[in-house]
Amino acid sequence: MRIANPLYDSVFKFLMDDPDCAHTVIATITGLDIVEIEARPTELQVEVSAGLLVYRLDFCARIKLENGLFQLVLIEIQKAKEPEDIMRFRRYLGEQYSSAANVVPGLPPEVAPVPLPVLSIYLLGHKLTGLPEVPAIKVARKQLDAITGEELPGRSSFIECLTHDSFIIQIPNLHEAARNSLESLLNVFDQHRKDPEDSHTLIIDEALVPEKFRPVLRRLMRAGESPEIRQRMTVEDDYLEDLMRRERQRQRLEEKLDQEHGLRLAAEAREQKAEADKQKAEAGKLQAEAQARREKFVLAESLVEMPLSEAQVLKVTGIDSAQLKVWIHSGRP
Numbered sequence: 001m002r003i004a005n006p007l008y009d010s011v012f013k014f015l016m017d018d019p020d021c022a023h024t025v026i027a028t029i030t031g032l033d034i035v036e037i038e039a040r041p042t043e044l045q046v047e048v049s050a051g052l053l054v055y056r057l058d059f060c061a062r063i064k065l066e067n068g069l070f071q072l073v074l075i076e077i078q079k080a081k082e083p084e085d086i087m088r089f090r091r092y093l094g095e096q097y098s099s100a101a102n103v104v105p106g107l108p109p110e111v112a113p114v115p116l117p118v119l120s121i122y123l124l125g126h127k128l129t130g131l132p133e134v135p136a137i138k139v140a141r142k143q144l145d146a147i148t149g150e151e152l153p154g155r156s157s158f159i160e161c162l163t164h165d166s167f168i169i170q171i172p173n174l175h176e177a178a179r180n181s182l183e184s185l186l187n188v189f190d191q192h193r194k195d196p197e198d199s200h201t202l203i204i205d206e207a208l209v210p211e212k213f214r215p216v217l218r219r220l221m222r223a224g225e226s227p228e229i230r231q232r233m234t235v236e237d238d239y240l241e242d243l244m245r246r247e248r249q250r251q252r253l254e255e256k257l258d259q260e261h262g263l264r265l266a267a268e269a270r271e272q273k274a275e276a277d278k279q280k281a282e283a284g285k286l287q288a289e290a291q292a293r294r295e296k297f298v299l300a301e302s303l304v305e306m307p308l309s310e311a312q313v314l315k316v317t318g319i320d321s322a323q324l325k326v327w328i329h330s331g332r333p
Contacts, residue, residue: 001206004223005199006189007125007171010232012079014223016057021219024212026059026075028185029121029136029167033064040074056092060116074102074116081125089122114157118164123189127172135173136182139166178208185213188220200224200233 004011016022019037027034040058057077064070076096078089096102096118103113127133141163143152171189178184187193187208195201201224209217223229 001204001217001221002195002224003188003202003204003217003220004226004229005191005194005202005233006220006223007079007081007191008200008233008236009079010229010236011220011223012123013057014226014229015216015219016077018215018219021216022059024216025185026061026077026121028182028213029169030075030119032061032073034061035064035070036062037075058096072104072116073119075119075121077121077123079123079125093118093120115161117160120164120166122166122168123171124169125171125191127170128168133170133173135170135175135186137168137170139168141165181210184208184210185216188213188216199237200230 004014006012006015016025017039019039022039023034023037026032026037038060040060059075059077061073061075062070063073074096076092078092080089097115100113102116102118104116107114128137131137141159143154143156143159144150145152169186169189171186171191174186174190174192175183178187187204188202190202190204193202193204195203202220204217206214206217
Protein backbone atom coordinates (compact mmCIF):
# COMPACT_ATOMS: atom_id res chain seq x y z
CA MET A 1 0.00 0.00 0.00
CA ARG A 2 1.22 3.49 -0.87
CA ILE A 3 0.52 6.25 1.66
CA ALA A 4 1.49 9.88 2.00
CA ASN A 5 4.51 10.53 4.19
CA PRO A 6 3.19 11.95 7.50
CA LEU A 7 6.58 13.49 8.29
CA TYR A 8 5.37 16.33 6.06
CA ASP A 9 3.40 18.96 7.97
CA SER A 10 0.61 19.11 5.41
CA VAL A 11 0.09 15.33 5.54
CA PHE A 12 0.29 15.18 9.33
CA LYS A 13 -2.30 17.92 9.68
CA PHE A 14 -4.61 16.14 7.23
CA LEU A 15 -4.26 12.97 9.30
CA MET A 16 -4.96 14.69 12.62
CA ASP A 17 -7.89 16.68 11.24
CA ASP A 18 -9.85 13.43 11.34
CA PRO A 19 -11.20 13.05 14.92
CA ASP A 20 -11.05 9.25 14.92
CA CYS A 21 -7.49 9.18 13.61
CA ALA A 22 -6.44 11.86 16.11
CA HIS A 23 -7.98 9.82 18.94
CA THR A 24 -6.20 6.66 17.76
CA VAL A 25 -2.79 8.31 17.39
CA ILE A 26 -2.88 10.19 20.71
CA ALA A 27 -4.36 7.34 22.76
CA THR A 28 -1.84 4.84 21.35
CA ILE A 29 1.20 7.07 21.97
CA THR A 30 0.19 8.14 25.48
CA GLY A 31 -1.58 4.98 26.64
CA LEU A 32 -4.31 7.17 28.14
CA ASP A 33 -7.94 6.09 28.38
CA ILE A 34 -9.34 8.93 26.31
CA VAL A 35 -13.10 9.25 26.61
CA GLU A 36 -13.49 12.38 24.49
CA ILE A 37 -11.09 14.47 22.49
CA GLU A 38 -11.56 17.74 20.69
CA ALA A 39 -9.22 19.70 18.48
CA ARG A 40 -8.65 23.23 19.73
CA PRO A 41 -8.23 26.27 17.48
CA THR A 42 -4.58 26.23 16.58
CA GLU A 43 -2.60 29.39 16.06
CA LEU A 44 -0.61 29.32 12.84
CA GLN A 45 3.05 28.80 13.56
CA VAL A 46 4.59 30.36 10.47
CA GLU A 47 3.61 31.08 6.89
CA VAL A 48 6.01 30.34 4.09
CA SER A 49 5.92 30.47 0.31
CA ALA A 50 2.98 29.29 -1.77
CA GLY A 51 0.61 29.38 1.19
CA LEU A 52 2.25 26.52 3.08
CA LEU A 53 1.37 26.68 6.76
CA VAL A 54 3.23 24.95 9.56
CA TYR A 55 0.74 24.02 12.27
CA ARG A 56 0.89 23.46 15.99
CA LEU A 57 -1.73 20.96 16.98
CA ASP A 58 -3.63 21.23 20.26
CA PHE A 59 -6.28 18.92 21.65
CA CYS A 60 -8.37 18.99 24.78
CA ALA A 61 -9.04 15.46 26.04
CA ARG A 62 -11.24 14.06 28.76
CA ILE A 63 -9.42 11.08 30.17
CA LYS A 64 -10.41 8.42 32.67
CA LEU A 65 -7.94 7.98 35.51
CA GLU A 66 -7.02 4.72 37.20
CA ASN A 67 -9.13 5.69 40.23
CA GLY A 68 -12.22 6.01 38.03
CA LEU A 69 -12.31 9.81 38.08
CA PHE A 70 -12.18 11.95 34.96
CA GLN A 71 -9.77 14.74 34.11
CA LEU A 72 -9.45 17.31 31.35
CA VAL A 73 -5.95 17.68 29.92
CA LEU A 74 -4.44 19.84 27.22
CA ILE A 75 -2.44 17.78 24.72
CA GLU A 76 0.03 19.56 22.47
CA ILE A 77 1.55 17.80 19.50
CA GLN A 78 4.57 19.21 17.75
CA LYS A 79 6.57 17.80 14.91
CA ALA A 80 9.98 18.76 13.61
CA LYS A 81 12.30 17.56 10.88
CA GLU A 82 15.39 19.43 12.08
CA PRO A 83 16.99 19.84 15.55
CA GLU A 84 16.86 23.64 15.25
CA ASP A 85 13.12 23.51 15.92
CA ILE A 86 13.77 23.04 19.66
CA MET A 87 13.45 26.81 20.20
CA ARG A 88 10.02 26.66 18.60
CA PHE A 89 9.09 23.96 21.11
CA ARG A 90 10.25 26.10 24.05
CA ARG A 91 8.39 29.20 22.88
CA TYR A 92 5.21 27.27 22.28
CA LEU A 93 5.37 25.47 25.61
CA GLY A 94 5.73 28.83 27.35
CA GLU A 95 2.67 30.11 25.51
CA GLN A 96 0.68 27.07 26.58
CA TYR A 97 1.43 27.66 30.24
CA SER A 98 0.76 31.40 30.09
CA SER A 99 -2.39 31.38 27.94
CA ALA A 100 -5.52 32.44 29.82
CA ALA A 101 -7.54 30.24 27.44
CA ASN A 102 -6.03 27.02 28.76
CA VAL A 103 -8.26 26.69 31.83
CA VAL A 104 -11.00 24.31 32.91
CA PRO A 105 -14.17 25.51 31.15
CA GLY A 106 -17.59 26.11 32.71
CA LEU A 107 -16.49 27.30 36.16
CA PRO A 108 -18.64 29.92 37.91
CA PRO A 109 -17.33 33.51 37.63
CA GLU A 110 -16.61 33.67 41.36
CA VAL A 111 -14.28 30.65 41.15
CA ALA A 112 -10.63 31.28 40.35
CA PRO A 113 -9.49 29.88 36.98
CA VAL A 114 -8.05 26.37 37.14
CA PRO A 115 -5.26 25.74 34.58
CA LEU A 116 -5.49 22.63 32.44
CA PRO A 117 -2.66 20.12 32.93
CA VAL A 118 -0.40 19.91 29.89
CA LEU A 119 0.87 16.80 28.14
CA SER A 120 3.25 17.12 25.20
CA ILE A 121 4.00 14.82 22.28
CA TYR A 122 7.03 15.46 20.09
CA LEU A 123 7.46 13.73 16.74
CA LEU A 124 11.07 14.19 15.71
CA GLY A 125 12.60 13.59 12.32
CA HIS A 126 16.04 13.46 13.93
CA LYS A 127 17.75 11.53 16.72
CA LEU A 128 18.39 12.86 20.21
CA THR A 129 22.00 12.75 21.33
CA GLY A 130 23.11 11.26 24.62
CA LEU A 131 20.38 8.60 24.74
CA PRO A 132 20.00 5.01 23.50
CA GLU A 133 18.50 4.80 20.02
CA VAL A 134 14.98 3.83 21.03
CA PRO A 135 11.98 4.87 18.93
CA ALA A 136 9.71 6.11 21.74
CA ILE A 137 10.55 7.82 25.03
CA LYS A 138 8.19 8.54 27.90
CA VAL A 139 9.23 11.29 30.30
CA ALA A 140 7.10 10.65 33.39
CA ARG A 141 7.02 12.72 36.56
CA LYS A 142 7.50 11.15 39.95
CA GLN A 143 6.63 12.69 43.30
CA LEU A 144 9.34 11.77 45.78
CA ASP A 145 9.87 12.46 49.44
CA ALA A 146 13.06 14.54 49.27
CA ILE A 147 14.14 13.21 52.67
CA THR A 148 13.53 9.49 52.31
CA GLY A 149 13.46 9.16 48.52
CA GLU A 150 10.15 7.28 48.69
CA GLU A 151 7.57 7.83 45.95
CA LEU A 152 4.50 9.71 47.17
CA PRO A 153 0.97 8.55 46.24
CA GLY A 154 -1.86 10.89 45.24
CA ARG A 155 -2.18 13.83 42.85
CA SER A 156 -1.81 17.55 43.50
CA SER A 157 -3.30 20.18 41.19
CA PHE A 158 -0.33 22.40 42.01
CA ILE A 159 2.11 19.83 40.63
CA GLU A 160 -0.20 18.79 37.79
CA CYS A 161 -0.46 22.36 36.50
CA LEU A 162 3.20 23.35 36.85
CA THR A 163 4.88 20.21 35.49
CA HIS A 164 4.01 17.83 32.70
CA ASP A 165 4.76 14.46 31.14
CA SER A 166 6.12 14.15 27.62
CA PHE A 167 6.25 11.54 24.90
CA ILE A 168 9.04 11.75 22.33
CA ILE A 169 9.00 9.77 19.11
CA GLN A 170 12.38 9.50 17.35
CA ILE A 171 11.25 8.60 13.85
CA PRO A 172 14.75 7.60 12.57
CA ASN A 173 14.90 4.92 15.29
CA LEU A 174 11.76 3.09 14.17
CA HIS A 175 12.31 -0.61 13.50
CA GLU A 176 11.06 -2.83 10.72
CA ALA A 177 9.45 -5.34 13.11
CA ALA A 178 6.85 -3.95 15.52
CA ARG A 179 7.15 -5.25 19.07
CA ASN A 180 3.91 -3.78 20.44
CA SER A 181 0.83 -1.82 19.51
CA LEU A 182 2.64 1.53 19.59
CA GLU A 183 5.31 0.42 17.13
CA SER A 184 2.61 -1.06 14.91
CA LEU A 185 1.04 2.38 14.65
CA LEU A 186 4.38 4.12 14.23
CA ASN A 187 5.05 1.96 11.16
CA VAL A 188 3.18 4.64 9.21
CA PHE A 189 5.94 7.14 10.13
CA ASP A 190 8.87 4.84 9.35
CA GLN A 191 11.11 6.68 6.87
CA HIS A 192 12.87 3.45 5.98
CA ARG A 193 9.72 2.69 4.00
CA LYS A 194 10.07 5.68 1.67
CA ASP A 195 9.64 5.07 -2.02
CA PRO A 196 13.20 5.34 -3.42
CA GLU A 197 11.89 7.49 -6.26
CA ASP A 198 9.38 9.58 -4.29
CA SER A 199 10.11 10.84 -0.77
CA HIS A 200 6.48 11.96 -0.48
CA THR A 201 5.34 8.33 -0.40
CA LEU A 202 5.81 5.43 2.00
CA ILE A 203 5.29 1.84 0.93
CA ILE A 204 3.83 -0.29 3.70
CA ASP A 205 2.46 -3.80 3.89
CA GLU A 206 -1.11 -3.46 5.10
CA ALA A 207 -0.86 -6.87 6.75
CA LEU A 208 1.68 -5.44 9.21
CA VAL A 209 -0.86 -2.93 10.53
CA PRO A 210 -3.52 -4.15 13.00
CA GLU A 211 -7.14 -3.65 12.03
CA LYS A 212 -7.68 -0.90 14.62
CA PHE A 213 -5.06 1.22 12.83
CA ARG A 214 -6.40 0.67 9.30
CA PRO A 215 -8.40 3.97 9.36
CA VAL A 216 -5.07 5.78 9.81
CA LEU A 217 -3.68 3.94 6.79
CA ARG A 218 -6.71 4.80 4.68
CA ARG A 219 -6.53 8.45 5.72
CA LEU A 220 -2.88 8.64 4.67
CA MET A 221 -3.67 6.85 1.41
CA ARG A 222 -6.27 9.55 0.69
CA ALA A 223 -3.67 12.22 1.42
CA GLY A 224 -1.34 10.63 -1.10
CA GLU A 225 -4.05 10.75 -3.74
CA SER A 226 -4.76 14.45 -3.15
CA PRO A 227 -3.10 16.74 -5.75
CA GLU A 228 -3.37 19.66 -3.33
CA ILE A 229 -1.53 17.85 -0.53
CA ARG A 230 1.13 16.55 -2.90
CA GLN A 231 1.67 20.11 -4.10
CA ARG A 232 2.04 21.26 -0.50
CA MET A 233 4.64 18.55 0.11
CA THR A 234 6.60 19.85 -2.86
CA VAL A 235 6.45 23.37 -1.43
CA GLU A 236 7.72 22.01 1.91
CA ASP A 237 10.63 20.40 0.08
CA ASP A 238 11.44 23.68 -1.62
CA TYR A 239 11.18 25.57 1.65
CA LEU A 240 13.40 23.08 3.47
CA GLU A 241 15.95 23.17 0.66
CA ASP A 242 15.96 26.97 0.87
CA LEU A 243 16.55 26.78 4.62
CA MET A 244 19.37 24.29 4.12
CA ARG A 245 20.91 26.52 1.43
CA ARG A 246 20.77 29.50 3.76
CA GLU A 247 22.26 27.41 6.56
CA ARG A 248 25.12 26.35 4.31
CA GLN A 249 25.72 29.99 3.35
CA ARG A 250 25.65 30.99 7.02
CA GLN A 251 28.14 28.26 7.92
CA ARG A 252 30.48 29.27 5.08
CA LEU A 253 30.27 32.92 6.17
CA GLU A 254 30.98 31.97 9.78
CA GLU A 255 33.94 29.85 8.69
CA LYS A 256 35.28 32.74 6.61
CA LEU A 257 34.83 35.20 9.46
CA ASP A 258 36.43 32.75 11.89
CA GLN A 259 39.35 32.30 9.50
CA GLU A 260 39.76 36.05 9.03
CA HIS A 261 39.46 36.57 12.76
CA GLY A 262 42.07 33.88 13.36
CA LEU A 263 44.43 35.43 10.83
CA ARG A 264 43.93 38.85 12.38
CA LEU A 265 44.59 37.49 15.86
CA ALA A 266 47.69 35.67 14.60
CA ALA A 267 48.99 38.87 12.97
CA GLU A 268 48.33 40.85 16.14
CA ALA A 269 50.08 38.16 18.18
CA ARG A 270 53.11 38.33 15.85
CA GLU A 271 53.21 42.13 16.14
CA GLN A 272 52.95 41.96 19.91
CA LYS A 273 55.73 39.35 20.05
CA ALA A 274 57.94 41.41 17.75
CA GLU A 275 57.39 44.49 19.92
CA ALA A 276 58.11 42.50 23.08
CA ASP A 277 61.26 41.05 21.51
CA LYS A 278 62.33 44.57 20.48
CA GLN A 279 61.78 45.93 23.97
CA LYS A 280 63.61 42.97 25.47
CA ALA A 281 66.55 43.49 23.10
CA GLU A 282 66.68 47.21 23.90
CA ALA A 283 66.53 46.50 27.61
CA GLY A 284 69.33 43.94 27.21
CA LYS A 285 71.39 46.44 25.24
CA LEU A 286 70.94 49.13 27.88
CA GLN A 287 71.78 46.68 30.61
CA ALA A 288 74.92 45.55 28.73
CA GLU A 289 75.97 49.16 28.16
CA ALA A 290 75.44 49.98 31.82
CA GLN A 291 77.43 46.94 32.87
CA ALA A 292 80.29 47.78 30.44
CA ARG A 293 80.32 51.37 31.71
CA ARG A 294 80.46 50.21 35.29
CA GLU A 295 83.32 47.86 34.48
CA LYS A 296 85.24 50.75 32.88
CA PHE A 297 84.89 52.87 36.01
CA VAL A 298 85.92 49.96 38.20
CA LEU A 299 88.96 49.51 35.97
CA ALA A 300 89.67 53.23 36.11
CA GLU A 301 89.46 53.22 39.87
CA SER A 302 91.99 50.40 40.09
CA LEU A 303 94.32 52.18 37.64
CA VAL A 304 94.19 55.40 39.61
CA GLU A 305 95.68 53.55 42.57
CA MET A 306 98.59 52.51 40.38
CA PRO A 307 101.49 54.83 39.55
CA LEU A 308 99.76 56.03 36.36
CA SER A 309 98.93 59.55 35.34
CA GLU A 310 95.36 60.69 34.85
CA ALA A 311 95.99 61.01 31.14
CA GLN A 312 97.09 57.39 30.96
CA VAL A 313 94.00 56.23 32.88
CA LEU A 314 91.71 58.21 30.58
CA LYS A 315 93.42 56.79 27.51
CA VAL A 316 93.12 53.19 28.73
CA THR A 317 89.48 53.44 29.83
CA GLY A 318 88.15 56.03 27.38
CA ILE A 319 86.36 57.81 30.24
CA ASP A 320 85.82 61.57 30.31
CA SER A 321 87.94 63.37 32.91
CA ALA A 322 84.94 64.98 34.62
CA GLN A 323 83.11 61.66 34.90
CA LEU A 324 86.19 60.02 36.35
CA LYS A 325 86.44 62.67 39.05
CA VAL A 326 82.74 62.25 39.94
CA TRP A 327 83.22 58.47 40.18
CA ILE A 328 86.31 58.79 42.40
CA HIS A 329 84.58 61.22 44.78
CA SER A 330 81.10 59.62 44.85
CA GLY A 331 81.71 55.98 44.01
CA ARG A 332 79.33 56.05 41.06
CA PRO A 333 79.39 57.37 37.46
